[in-house]
Amino acid sequence: MTVLLNRNYVTPEMNKTLAGLSDNLSQTDIKIKYLDANFPFINGFPLLPHLSHNDGNKLDLSLVYQTLDGQITDHSKSISGYGVFEDVIEGEINQPQKCLSGGYFQYDYPKYLTLGQINRDLKFSEIGTRKLVLALIEQKEVKKIFIEPHLKNRLHLSNKKIRYHGCQAVRHDDHIHFQI
Known part of the structure; x- marks a missing residue:
């Protein structure tokens, strides 16, 4: 879907970084699953919902999940890879609630971008x-x-x-954002 929507463009430097990341993970059972990169319209032009993905130097990766028997998988919990959050558990900092209570309504906006939930039996893989x-x-x-x-x-x-991205962004407990 990322390719069909033309959101798979990165700079040569980001491509090299991804290759290095892949090499680092080659001896594990983790496969990199990228969700959204950049739209190649005009450098500096973001495509919603990502305001910062505008130069090919930013990329979203899926969290890693496992099956009920503990096997790492490259599947996601939603069709888009977004919007199914790994919620706060007791004793943890509840930043999503702080942001939402502070009037940042867009903070959990990705819940509307799932395109449907799938693989409901997968568990978040902490390891x-x-x-x-x-x-x-x-x-x-x-x-x-x-x-x-x-x-x-x-x-x-x-x-x-x-780093913490701030309340003006969207929550990052359904994906990982990184940039070079």
Whole structure:
């Protein structure tokens, strides 16, 4: 679907970064599943819903999921890969609620972009998603990684590249955004 919608364009540098990421993950069972890159209309022109995906240097990746028996899969929980959130559990920072309570209605907007839920029996893979983020961190070209604070804490991730994107954006507990 990403290709059909013409949203798969990245810069040569981002393509090289993806190849490096793929190499880092080659000895694991994790397959990179990108969701949205850039629309090649005019450099600097974003295509909704992503206002920042406007230069080929930003990419959204699917979280990593596993089957009920623990097998890592490259399937998603929605047709688009967006909108099925890994919600906050007790004791975690509830940033989505803080943003929504603060009037940032667009924060959970991706729930309208699922194009339908599928694979309802999949579970969020903490181990697989952590491996994916750690592999992203290892890529020297990667400057920023956006993932929701509760997932950052749950996955025990700590690196200056991992940042909070703010309430003016959309939540990042259904996908990972990174940029070079």
